[in-house]
Amino acid sequence: MAIELVVNGEKTTITSAPDTPLLYVLRGELGLSGPKFGCGLGQCGACGVLSDDVARRSCVRPVSTFEGQNVTTAEGLPALWAKDQGIAEADLHPIQQAWIEEQVPQCGYCQNGMMIATAALLATNPNPSVSEIKEAFASGPLCRCGTYDQIIRAIQRAAE
Numbered sequence: 001m002a003i004e005l006v007v008n009g010e011k012t013t014i015t016s017a018p019d020t021p022l023l024y025v026l027r028g029e030l031g032l033s034g035p036k037f038g039c040g041l042g043q044c045g046a047c048g049v050l051s052d053d054v055a056r057r058s059c060v061r062p063v064s065t066f067e068g069q070n071v072t073t074a075e076g077l078p079a080l081w082a083k084d085q086g087i088a089e090a091d092l093h094p095i096q097q098a099w100i101e102e103q104v105p106q107c108g109y110c111q112n113g114m115m116i117a118t119a120a121l122l123a124t125n126p127n128p129s130v131s132e133i134k135e136a137f138a139s140g141p142l143c144r145c146g147t148y149d150q151i152i153r154a155i156q157r158a159a160e
């Protein structure tokens, strides 16, 4: 049974089995390399996707649970921003621009999850304090390089 969802703004028909974790579909069937396989247990957040403004861990959720939903990965953030602004296209989402300006990534593995979690946070709290950011990120995503200070600065820059 084919599953329909909207991935990064495009209507997509999925042919993988309904119980396949969304992460496997994104990477294997759709060729999106932004979301990463980290723990595979829903703990690290590297696989995060935005689903209707909520950050979800795609490694543990079957693709069928996203039927009919909008799913955004780091690749889709510029198009999401363009749509929000009513413009044709954007090269980068402000979160991605802030990430560059604050030189956040080291190994880069967690960055998709970090930016997705940031988008979810800013959707509900457009101007978070440092303590609010720490609280929102208390259960991840995790950064093995420990770039949390740069991440906090980038989130606040993106919120400006």
Ligand code: FES
Residues within 6 Å of the ligand: 036, 037, 038, 039, 040, 041, 042, 043, 044, 045, 046, 047, 048, 057, 058, 059, 060
């Ligand atoms: Fe999904 Fe770690 S890979 S939470």
